[in-house]
Amino acid sequence: MAGxxxxxxxxxxxxxxxxxxxAEGLIRRRLLDLGLVPGxxxxxxxxxxxxxxxxxxxxxxxxxxxxxxxGQVLVSPLGDEAAG
Numbered sequence: 520m521a522g523x524x525x526x527x528x529x530x531x532x533x534x535x536x537x538x539x540x541x542a543e544g545l546i547r548r549r550l551l552d553l554g555l556v557p558g559x560x561x562x563x564x565x566x567x568x569x570x571x572x573x574x575x576x577x578x579x580x581x582x583x584x585x586x587x588x589x590g591q592v593l594v595s596p597l598g599d600e601a602a603g
Contacts, residue, residue, distance in 0.1 A: 528590075547591075
């Protein structure tokens with residue numbers, strides 16, 4: 520996987536690096552407070568049975584984000600070597 524995508528487009532079990540937070544206002548502040556700053560490694564842990572929200576491992580904490588919010592975080596997908 521190469522290029523940039525949004526956090527909500529990643530499959531379960533994949534890893535990515537945050538490149539940019541596109542959200543504005545209070546949502547942006549909340550995402551930054553959760554640790555979604557450029558350079559942070561994120562793992563997609565699991566999607567709910569209905570597909571929304573999705574659980575992400577962000578700096579050791581499991582955080583659930585809705586598609587609408589996760590779609591405002593640009594990431595660069597990492598290959599399988601990121602699992603370790």
